[in-house]
Amino acid sequence: MKNTINWIVVLLLFNLIACETKEPTTPDGGDLGALVINEFLASNDSTNLDEFDESDDWVELYNGTSDIMDVGGMYITDDPLDLNPWMIPETDPSETSIPPKGFLLLWCDKDPEQGVRHVDIKLSARGEHIILLGKDMATIIDSIQFGTMTTDISYGRETDGGDLWTLFATPTPGATN
Ligand SMILES: [Ca+2]
Ligand SMILES: [Ca+2]
Ligand SMILES: [Ca+2]
Numbered sequence: 540m541k542n543t544i545n546w547i548v549v550l551l552l553f554n555l556i557a558c559e560t561k562e563p564t565t566p567d568g569g570d571l572g573a574l575v576i577n578e579f580l581a582s583n584d585s586t587n588l589d590e591f592d593e594s595d596d597w598v599e600l601y602n603g604t605s606d607i608m609d610v611g612g613m614y615i616t617d618d619p620l621d622l623n624p625w626m627i628p629e630t631d632p633s634e635t636s637i638p639p640k641g642f643l644l645l646w647c648d649k650d651p652e653q654g655v656r657h658v659d660i661k662l663s664a665r666g667e668h669i670i671l672l673g674k675d676m677a678t679i680i681d682s683i684q685f686g687t688m689t690t691d692i693s694y695g696r697e698t699d700g701g702d703l704w705t706l707f708a709t710p711t712p713g714a715t716n
Contacts, residue, residue: 574604577699579596579685580712581596581666581685596661597712598644599642600637601641612627634654644656664688692706692708692710697716
């Protein structure tokens with residue numbers, strides 16, 4: 540009997556510790572304190588244009604933290620098996636830094652000569668992955684796998700940094716979802 544009580548005490552303590560070390564989460568389970576893929580458009584025809592008047596595909600990042608985040612030096616790929624992901628250049632932090640609760644658009648146009656925010660991947664409207672890796676090329680900052688997409692309809696988080704994803708008939712590149 541004493542042994543049983545001891546075990547109950549141990550289990551109660553264990554549960555208490557496990558509860559206390561849980562990360563804070565939003566009501567829907569999302570993590571608002573993170574850098575995330577917030578929205579993307581895999582088939583852009585008439586939504587918006589880059590600086591070269593090209594209606595290229597894009598990924599919107601959202602900085603849910605309270606610190607400026609420079610994504611220069613981070614990696615992005617559309618292939619989970621990619622051994623040579625594209626590194627976002629570190630040469631122009633003014634172009635690659637995201638203010639707290641701010642947004643950054645990465646053009647997925649394979650036009651890296653057009654600027655540091657033009658990355659060397661394209662998004663397939665037939666569905667694929669978007670994976671953002673840390674500066675160690677190993678840590679997955681955020682990733683999403685998506686299916687078939689419709690032209691000019693984006694897919695994004697219902698609320699910035701939130702856990703639930705939805706389709707947007709009116710995309711909001713660089714702005715709140
Ligand atoms: Ca372009
Ligand atoms: Ca692709
Ligand atoms: Ca948006």
